[in-house]
Amino acid sequence: MSSRVLRKLQGEKELNEELSDPDPETDLPVTGGARRKQLNINRYDLLNQQSLSESEVKEDDNETEATNPRDGDEPHESVKRRKKKKKKKSGKHSSVQRSSEDNADVDEVERSVREVNRLLGENYVPGVSSGSSLRPDKSTHIRRSILTIQHKHLNPNNELKRIFGSKIIQSEHKRKMRGGRGHVKTTWLVSSKDNWPQAGKLGLSMSLIETKYGGIQYFTYEHSQNYRQIQNKFLEAVESLNPDNIVTIINEHPYHVDALIQLSDLCKLSEDLAMAAELIERALYSLECAFHPLFNIAQGNCRLDYRRQENRALFITLFKHLLFVGGRACYRTALESCKLLLSLDPENDPLAIKLIIDFYALRAKEYEWFIDLFTEWESTKNLSQLPNFAYSVAVAHFHISDGDLKKADALLQDALLMFPGVLIPLLEKCSVQVDNRVSNHSYFGPSAQSKQSPALTQLVLLYVNRGYHVWKENNLLPWLERNVHTVLDRVDSKDVIVKDFEAKRAKRYQGPLPRGICRHILISDVKGVSPLTEDFSASILSFDPLPPPDSINIYEKPKRPKPGTNNSSAVGIFFRSLLPSFNAADIPEQLLQPEEDGARALPGGEINIADDGNDLRRSVASLVGAMRDLLSNIRLPDVPNEADVDENDDSEDDDEQNNYLT
Template sequence: MSARYLRKVLRQQESQEQQQEDHQLDNDDDSESPDSSTPAFVNPFDLLNDDDHDRDQLQGSEPEIADEHEPLIGNIDDREPSVKATVNTVPSSNHKAKKKKKKKNKVDPSSSMGNIEKPLDVILENLSIEDNSSSHPLGPLKAKPAKVEIGDSMLKQCTPSILQVDPKFLSAENELRRIFGSKVVSSFQKSHQTGSSRQVRGGRHGSHNHRKTILVTPSEHWHRWDGSLSMELLETRDGYHYFKYVHSSSYSQVQSAYEAAKATHDLNGIASILFYHPYHLDSLITMAEYFKFSGDQQMAADSIAKCLYALECAWHPMFSPFQGTCQLKYIGHESNRPLFTALFTHMNDMHRRGCHRSALEICKLLLSVDSDDRKGAMQCIDYFSLRAEEYKWLEQFSEEYRTDNSIWLIPNFSFSLAICRFYLEHEEGSNNTQMKPGKATSTDLLKQALLLHPPVLKKLVAKVPLKDQAWTKILKHSYFGSDQTGIPTVDHLINIYVERSYLIWRLPDLQKLLRNSALLAIDTLERNKCEAQDWACVRKEAFPSDKNEYSHLLVSDFSDSVPTMPPDNLQNFLVDPRMREVPNGDQVANPPHGGGAPRNIANRNALAVLFESMLPWVDYGVGDGVGEDGQHNDHVQDHEN
């Protein structure tokens, strides 16, 4: 606001004040008491005056204030803080109004200071409400509390979900700041941005103002979102909103080009697609896999981040996945699958960076948008909860997610809940609080887990590894001597659990708990000969199928190791998921070699065929674990596990 316009407004306000005061004085009775006089009107625009103008007016009004209340000695800065605040906050127009009132109404001097100080709170309140009501972008502030009340009542009506995601924990940068401090993270980001700016300097693409997203933070050198992807609402049923992604006509053409490049095993064709269409999801995921196996983890993470950025930019206005009321089905909607693949890869990347809480929130998001859980979020959500030290949440999740208590029978939960109870017992002991009655101890829970899934103990001893002589004696018992249960689903879930969570058992306290629980389990089996048969019946009843119901989940996808393609072993590398390297770096299975006609590549993994096309000296391998004789290659899976 210019000074000329401000002075004009002030003159108008003063003239209005004078007219109002004259009108009121004419109508006042002679018997009106001085104490009942109304305080002078204060012009709120006087608070916007510059400091020099206020200082001149305040200095000129000091003797008048001193005469009304008490003498003020010394400079303003040397006086008491309360007096100084009073002097500095009194508008200049208020003094003029008080002076005129004193001449006409003969106000008591002892009450003049109270009249000055008393309306200050009212003045500031009126200033913040009345003056901002017309300029506020959301309308008058008086209507805002009504909107807040409506929103709060709506939230209260909604039942809180155990899978509700906290968006502030999705950012890896925020978690790294909590772990290492802001200075360390800021210095690392500056150095990384400097290197990135050098790489993109001289390029044809400049920086853009990207959309602000929650899942990832877009980089400056990314392309502008092209809007080729969208989302539509399918239906609303049982309080859940069902959505699916929709491809535009231009995106469908690019998808056809991608399918053609994949069919001809042309990696350069996929790279050219990304050159002209940088947010094609399948191409980004394919290149992320290529960078991962090539050892360039930064480029792989960048490709997945671009994929998530494009997916979030296409969200429907009603799509709010963080509340647990929106569904995106994996089965039946091909266009939804890139979201699950990108989230699962991003979750593992957050875990490798040490951001366990971020990985937990992403895992909750995966499970909340599709309860079918085709990516295996249930097989790692307990692990991320333990690493993030969310023990109470894990117990609450086990009690509320499935009311039939079947979650306690899954191998990873039966062991993780025992560990969770162990840490909660330590917290209760440090706080001098007693555990709620009716809850089993961590030792009892772990003993039940060992009796229900005995092969876990032998696999953990070999994987951790546990080299104490006590473990040799324990494994000599017939109940823990085998590493198979004979139930394909249980054996596969045990392999996934050991591969995912074996690092937790390297802690000495948990090793002691495991040893004591194993000894108690052996003692129970010795005292009751029918105990082993009873637990076998429980396993058979919990997992009645003779087929592996989780065969779509690969053990290698739950591994902490980062797969690579060493240059010396390129000729022996196959990207078939069942032929990948195991975490210790040994080859899972020897690739087929020798001359002759190529084998049948039907039902092969498309990415495997794509990579094999880059290695012309490698013959095609078997597909989906099926050999030339038509039998399933179970030895490959066993060796991998």
């Protein structure tokens, strides 16, 4: 046999001895065929082997030297077997056992991941600011860290699981998923439902306009040519004052945003809150599907210009959505939606989210976050000049005081001194009887409310009617009573700060309410609060209430056709008044003209027909408003159409609308 063949056989034998790991208790001879099979099996184990670094070799040598064999007759064999077992164990458990250098690499990666998460705000730590070079503007970083969002809290089902238990929510979800559609786009704000139509090309898109200093990115929505045609048809349907035209548009285009908003308000007017909330979710889903890839709602650095007509739909829809979600006691989800809305335009706040974010922060027990928001924004936003913030920040300090109430007492006393008109209505809403000293004192008595300006009265009523639930806790009312008497003592002792607060109230809150606050009141629809819209003569549209004066429009409002004699009766005006876009100024003049005989019969000499017409118009508007309120309180049974009934739905779905509280 040649030497080349001998060397080949000898090398194969040595290689087989290195790779094979026979059982130490059974050293049986292996044939050539078995040797090839062993090679084929163990060949892939080499992929799991890791090359040893110098430090690992030293560690291995130290371990070998420290571990001496007990049996002195076969030291070489025991060391050899130990090394073989160690190699095999390292190959099988390489993903679990790591060397010191691997752990160092993993620690470095984990530190990098934690740094990125901290910069992106995944885990927000109150009071911690970063000095990273990625945030050159300190104020911008603080504002972004305050407004960063945890997307897991945007799903109300996660909060419902914490409230009612995961088993109940999962079983309900599985029941509704029977016979569901295939794969749909994953979204954060809302999830597509099985009874929704398949979403194709919606005609909505989003583009990046610019990126400013500090990483602030400005986006805008864009409408395709087809979507613009649909929008023009929708505007004509609104001007026609016929709800059937809006329903026709939704049947043809089930994801048209403004039509869904308009129909949702009609469903809300008829007390079908479940359908109203679902229509808003569908509109929000349509808007979210059009997000730009760089439009990350969790970072808090994405902006939308409210002046652009295309962008307002996201503001309006998201606001209505958080109101429905908050009505289901999902306060943390509503809070995250408020943060998202505020991050879209924190400088202008076109929907006055600052008037509602305190309520959801307290209900969600996010006290420290709310205090940080107040601390960081007080110097630039003057949040203490809003009644809701003045009282709510005191409540937040009370909950985290841990027995030390000095800070909470000082804040509550300042709020009572600055806004004394809040106390009596708040106690009445909480069904608390006011003692004689408070009710008879001039500082908190009826004169305190009469001295308020109309604008301040609206802010006070909005806070009281929305936030009185927070004050119904047993430990808050005794604390409030104690501080009220302390404030009265300071007033009786002629404290200087009392005069300062009176001067501030007399100087501020004068004139009409800003348009942003009026929009907030209109959309919120809080019982007992109505906006003062004397300065807004145009009709108010629910899908775009009170657009800004410097609005950037791509659509022109179509001219409303003049009503004929058939639909100019009082009955026709009443039914048209049911639409949210109704405007009393559009009442036909012929209905407002008094008859000549009646005019001559009235005493008082000369009659000003123009003034008489204005008075009659106001009377008709008041009558129509009263009839709308009367109709809204009538609950009619909902009879679903056969086409709207799902075969998989159980009778339990009938109670779904009760989840939405008003």
